[in-house]
Amino acid sequence: MTPEPHGLRVSGLGAGYGQGLAIADITLHCAPGETLGLVGRNGAGKTTLLRALVAQLPRDGHVHYAGTCLDRLAPEAIARHGIAYVPQGRGLFVDFSIEENLMLAAHALPAAQAKARDLLTPAYQAFPWLRDQRRSRAGSLSGGQQQQLAIARALVARPGLILLDEPLEGIQPSIVARIVQVLRNLRTQTRPTALLLVEQNLEVVRALCDRVLLLESGRLRQAWDARALRDDPGLIARHLAL
Numbered sequence: 001m002t003p004e005p006h007g008l009r010v011s012g013l014g015a016g017y018g019q020g021l022a023i024a025d026i027t028l029h030c031a032p033g034e035t036l037g038l039v040g041r042n043g044a045g046k047t048t049l050l051r052a053l054v055a056q057l058p059r060d061g062h063v064h065y066a067g068t069c070l071d072r073l074a075p076e077a078i079a080r081h082g083i084a085y086v087p088q089g090r091g092l093f094v095d096f097s098i099e100e101n102l103m104l105a106a107h108a109l110p111a112a113q114a115k116a117r118d119l120l121t122p123a124y125q126a127f128p129w130l131r132d133q134r135r136s137r138a139g140s141l142s143g144g145q146q147q148q149l150a151i152a153r154a155l156v157a158r159p160g161l162i163l164l165d166e167p168l169e170g171i172q173p174s175i176v177a178r179i180v181q182v183l184r185n186l187r188t189q190t191r192p193t194a195l196l197l198v199e200q201n202l203e204v205v206r207a208l209c210d211r212v213l214l215l216e217s218g219r220l221r222q223a224w225d226a227r228a229l230r231d232d233p234g235l236i237a238r239h240l241a242l
């Protein structure tokens with residue numbers, strides 16, 4: 001593989017939960033600004049892969065991002081290096097307000113950046129309704145609104161790469177469209193944000209991703225580019241059904 005000094009470069013990544021490996025021998029790269037999809041059946045190891053990347057699980061192998069080796073770094077340090085993680089459960093503080101949830105993201109930032117007056121601007125730019133409702137309790141929001149807040153919180157750190165775990169799960173179509181538009185905008189801004197997107201909504205995967213990887217029983221088995229997915233819209237679904 002050609003060394004990729006920028007972006008994410010992973011080699012030989014393995015991780016598990018004590019009894020054997022849930023993912024093994026994962027080698028992949030994600031270029032700056034690229035949207036990389038990750039699909040696989042339930043239990044294939046998609047969440048494990050994302051959690052291993054941000055060191056939420058003990059892991060083997062190597063992870064480099066933007067030229068820095070992340071192998072020995074703790075999750076907070078990885079966040080400071082520009083990788084944000086939006087977990088499946090969204091990880092919000094339900095008794096805190098929208099604004100308090102957004103401000104909590106500042107803890108991961110260097111002091112000067114955390115105190116910047118425009119700290120929350122990227123979050124409010126992406127989802128303007130959050131500013132209007134900033135004093136609402138996160139727990140009082142609908143599932144779709146909470147998902148938007150979780151993505152907005154990731155944006156506070158101005159990450160270069162966001163790992164998203166099923167951001168559209170259980171969300172009504174009108175909100176899906178709004179979130180997809182925001183993700184699309186992240187790709188086209190002046191400094192594009194790369195996305196590693198775990199998603200079951202294959203229509204969205206096809207619409208957003210530059211490349212898609214298939215994970216099966218903890219191993220990467222296939223990779224497709226956007227053109228292959230355009231030419232054969234049923235490609236991913238057929239592999240998932242096998």
Ligand SMILES: Nc1ncnc2c1ncn2[C@@H]1O[C@H](COP(=O)(O)OP(=O)(O)OP(=O)(O)O)[C@@H](O)[C@H]1O
Nearest residue numbers: 017022023040041042043044045046047048049088
């Ligand atoms: N906390 C845990 N403790 C023990 N085993 C786990 C834990 N979380 C996941 N596993 C196991 O690791 C394997 C991979 O699970 P993982 O959640 O990564 O899959 P997934 O592809 O994200 O699935 P889904 O689409 O259902 O979210 C599965 O066999 C699962 O049972």
